[in-house]
Amino acid sequence: MNTVIPRVQAIRSANTVASIRGCSPNKARSSPSTALRREPFATRAYTGGRSERSAARTVLRAASTRPMAPRQTDPSERRMGKRRARLRRARTSTNLGSRAGTNGSIISTDRCRFGSLSSLVAPIGDRHTANGLGDSSIRRLSSSLSPGRSTPRVWDRQRSLDERRPRASWGRAWAWRAARPRGWVGVLRVAARGARGLPWAGAATTLAPPPPLVASTDPGRSDAVGLSRSVLAGSVYIFLSASDTVRRVAFYVDGSTSEPASHVDTLAPFDLMGSDPTTGLALPLSTLELRNGPHTVAAVVDFAGRSSAALVARFTVDNEIGPGETASLLVSSRPDRSDPRPLDGATVVGDAFVFVDPDERVQRAQFYLDRSTNQAPSRVEQHPPFDLGATNEETLLALPMSAAELGVGVHTLIVVVAVDTGDLSFLSARFTTAESLPPTAAPPPTATPAPVNPPRPGPTTTTPGPKTPAPPRPARTVGEKYGGFSQGLSWTYRPEAELLRELDEMRAMGVSWLRADVPWSTAQPNGRGTAFNWAQSDRWIEPALDRGFKILPILYFTPGWARPRRTSDKHPATDIDDWAA
Amino acid sequence: MSAAVTHFSALGAGQFEIWNEPNLDGFCGTAVSPEQYTELLKAAYRAAKTANPRVFIVSAGLAPAGDVCNASACRPKYFLDRMYKAGAKGNFDAFGIHPYYSPQPVDSTSVGDSNTWAATRPSQNERPLVAWHEGSTRWLRLARRVSGRDPDARVNSRLGERPTPV
Numbered sequence: 001m002n003t004v005i006p007r008v009q010a011i012r013s014a015n016t017v018a019s020i021r022g023c024s025p026n027k028a029r030s031s032p033s034t035a036l037r038r039e040p041f042a043t044r045a046y047t048g049g050r051s052e053r054s055a056a057r058t059v060l061r062a063a064s065t066r067p068m069a070p071r072q073t074d075p076s077e078r079r080m081g082k083r084r085a086r087l088r089r090a091r092t093s094t095n096l097g098s099r100a101g102t103n104g105s106i107i108s109t110d111r112c113r114f115g116s117l118s119s120l121v122a123p124i125g126d127r128h129t130a131n132g133l134g135d136s137s138i139r140r141l142s143s144s145l146s147p148g149r150s151t152p153r154v155w156d157r158q159r160s161l162d163e164r165r166p167r168a169s170w171g172r173a174w175a176w177r178a179a180r181p182r183g184w185v186g187v188l189r190v191a192a193r194g195a196r197g198l199p200w201a202g203a204a205t206t207l208a209p210p211p212p213l214v215a216s217t218d219p220g221r222s223d224a225v226g227l228s229r230s231v232l233a234g235s236v237y238i239f240l241s242a243s244d245t246v247r248r249v250a251f252y253v254d255g256s257t258s259e260p261a262s263h264v265d266t267l268a269p270f271d272l273m274g275s276d277p278t279t280g281l282a283l284p285l286s287t288l289e290l291r292n293g294p295h296t297v298a299a300v301v302d303f304a305g306r307s308s309a310a311l312v313a314r315f316t317v318d319n320e321i322g323p324g325e326t327a328s329l330l331v332s333s334r335p336d337r338s339d340p341r342p343l344d345g346a347t348v349v350g351d352a353f354v355f356v357d358p359d360e361r362v363q364r365a366q367f368y369l370d371r372s373t374n375q376a377p378s379r380v381e382q383h384p385p386f387d388l389g390a391t392n393e394e395t396l397l398a399l400p401m402s403a404a405e406l407g408v409g410v411h412t413l414i415v416v417v418a419v420d421t422g423d424l425s426f427l428s429a430r431f432t433t434a435e436s437l438p439p440t441a442a443p444p445p446t447a448t449p450a451p452v453n454p455p456r457p458g459p460t461t462t463t464p465g466p467k468t469p470a471p472p473r474p475a476r477t478v479g480e481k482y483g484g485f486s487q488g489l490s491w492t493y494r495p496e497a498e499l500l501r502e503l504d505e506m507r508a509m510g511v512s513w514l515r516a517d518v519p520w521s522t523a524q525p526n527g528r529g530t531a532f533n534w535a536q537s538d539r540w541i542e543p544a545l546d547r548g549f550k551i552l553p554i555l556y557f558t559p560g561w562a563r564p565r566r567t568s569d570k571h572p573a574t575d576i577d578d579w580a581a
Numbered sequence: 582m583s584a585a586v587t588h589f590s591a592l593g594a595g596q597f598e599i600w601n602e603p604n605l606d607g608f609c610g611t612a613v614s615p616e617q618y619t620e621l622l623k624a625a626y627r628a629a630k631t632a633n634p635r636v637f638i639v640s641a642g643l644a645p646a647g648d649v650c651n652a653s654a655c656r657p658k659y660f661l662d663r664m665y666k667a668g669a670k671g672n673f674d675a676f677g678i679h680p681y682y683s684p685q686p687v688d689s690t691s692v693g694d695s696n697t698w699a700a701t702r703p704s705q706n707e708r709p710l711v712a713w714h715e716g717s718t719r720w721l722r723l724a725r726r727v728s729g730r731d732p733d734a735r736v737n738s739r740l741g742e743r744p745t746p747v
Binding site: 524 | 582583588589592594598599600601607608609610611618620624627639641
């Protein structure tokens with residue numbers, strides 16, 4: 001199973017949404033005149049409309065050569081009715097073909113960065129080619145902008161991702177940041193001086209923003225979360241949702257866009273790793289192939305009309321699986337490799353089965369037993385499981401390495417492991433072979449558990465303070481990763497010597513967790529409000545904690561007084577407050 | 582409950598499990614009732630966290646059961662579902678399940694009766710129920726650990742990180 005953990009997502013402010021989406025269809029329709037009237041621009045004046053279509057209309061109207069006078073001051077309109085005047089304005093302003101090439105300006109609010117101004121305008125032009133507006137008029141429109149000095153800062157910030165740098169001569173431009181959400185998303189304005197003394201000719205457009213990069217753990221792309229700032233592990237499916245304006249997406253994982261794209265997808269939804277052509281399911285990105293840490297996916301999105309935008313999402317890969325869980329050398333005394341313990345520092349007696357801790361990343365293992373890696377390996381294993389003593393291909397059981405054949409003494413094993421990223425990693429262990437185990441009365445050396453509990457305060461009287469320092473953690477012991485034992489009530493009455501021996505044996509086996517019942521019924525047998533006596537459970541809990549076990553006490557069993565008559569002690573308490581006490 | 586938590590967390594125990602396999606009538610002493618168990622769990626959680634906010638509360642491990650939910654047995658999936666409906670959310674730190682998964686591997690998606698873990702998943706490619714109810718993918722991460730090749734170790738090391746005994 002895989003994970004996607006949404007952290008803080010960049011949320012577009014309501015203001016920005018308004019400026020991207022447009023405030024209302026009505027506002028959008030009237031925006032040209034507003035734009036002309038008001039400068040500096042208010043967000044509202046520059047919203048192009050709800051859709052790309054209405055945004056395009058807005059631009060074409062506003063890009064009209066003839067500067068449109070404010071409504072009230074147009075003498076010809078005074079004599080018209082309100083509706084007629086509006087219709088007339090609409091007619092004249094959409095007829096751009098004859099007027100293109102003088103002045104006008106383009107304001108784009110977008111969460112993208114554009115390669116050039118013409119590419120910004122192009123999709124609008126394409127849309128309106130049928131209306132008599134060709135690419136030529138668009139070019140003239142663009143080039144008519146007066147040269148300016150400043151380069152928009154929004155472009156600057158994305159320079160590394162942009163090969164096609166914007167030309168500085170496209171006009172005076174501002175990066176307007178009032179309505180931008182966090183990050184690099186900005187509102188871009190390009191404006192030019194008008195010809196007839198009007199300070200500015202303005203136009204507004206919004207291009208529908210491309211869908212964001214999202215990640216899912218499901219090849220069916222369900223439950224996707226924003227990729228930006230997420231934490232990923234395992235296999236994930238990164239994609240852009242289908243959008244009617246996006247035609248092609250080139251993905252770059254941790255790379256510059258000047259390098260070849262890691263994948264180019266032309267089929268919506270656009271998957272980072274492509275999709276299965278028959279099932280349509282996304283192909284996974286294995287984050288195991290990426291190093292743990294921050295990574296970047298850039299997507300260069302090509303819109304329908306030759307404009308493009310780049311999206312960048314930074315995310316973190318965290319495949320760390322906890323301490324002591326990376327590939328390591330283990331030894332077991334059974335061919336099925338059960339109950340393994342780390343080979344390093346182990347004392348091996350009789351037949352031993354040495355193997356590389358199974359790890360999906362490991363693809364090949366070369367064993368060098370008591371020799372340098374300059375020499376030929378003593379054994380090469382091409383397939384998991386990787387056993388020093390070879391693997392029985394039928395049963396997948398390990399074949400033994402005889403400690404007797406090795407000779408008594410200290411040995412060194414080096415294993416060169418090929419990881420699926422192509423990297424090699426080195427594992428090594430020093431172990432001792434012996435004819436018999438050292439006396440087992442004492443727990444194994446790493447277990448040497450000094451009492452680790454804090455000095456015990458009087459029972460149940462202290463209230464735990466938040467500042468109380470945690471006691472030292474017990475030393476990690478052999479095979480700690482290998483689970484625990486669960487027990488019922490028997491530790492509460494087992495003879496002490498037997499109990500302690502059992503605990504010692506379990507510790508020696510590498511058991512780290514103990515789970516057993518802690519009966520309420522015997523701790524408070526005398527009725528509501530009476531004292532608790534946990535001595536029965538302390539019998540095993542105290543020595544277990546002393547030995548460094550982690551424990552999971554099961555709070556269980558209701559005393560007779562707290563439950564209905566003729567029910568078992570597994571019946572919950574009648575009064576829940578008795579239970580909570 | 583609070584007495585036990587106070588006592589044992591003073592000794593160094595950092596986590597507690599509340600009850601055992603309440604989805605079988607043999608272990609709840611009465612008719613199986615997720616709602617009743619949820620009340621018990623809620624009370625225990627409140628009491629435990631009041632006694633020591635740093636303890637880690639595991640809900641009772643659920644046992645495998647057939648595809649039923651009646652007075653004598655309740656499949657973990659249904660049991661968990663009803664626990665959440667009864668308001669269990671936020672009243673446990675970890676969901677206990679007894680992974681009697683043999684003979685299938687623990688991450689098998691076949692919802693066999695013997696595979697308790699798989700039985701908590703509504704179906705293939707869906708999130709485990711806990712994640713579903715919690716509305717969080719943090720649980721997925723835990724689930725992934727659980728479904729790893731060494732489930733006990735992963736869960737244990739995970740659990741082991743959290744509790745800090747007083």
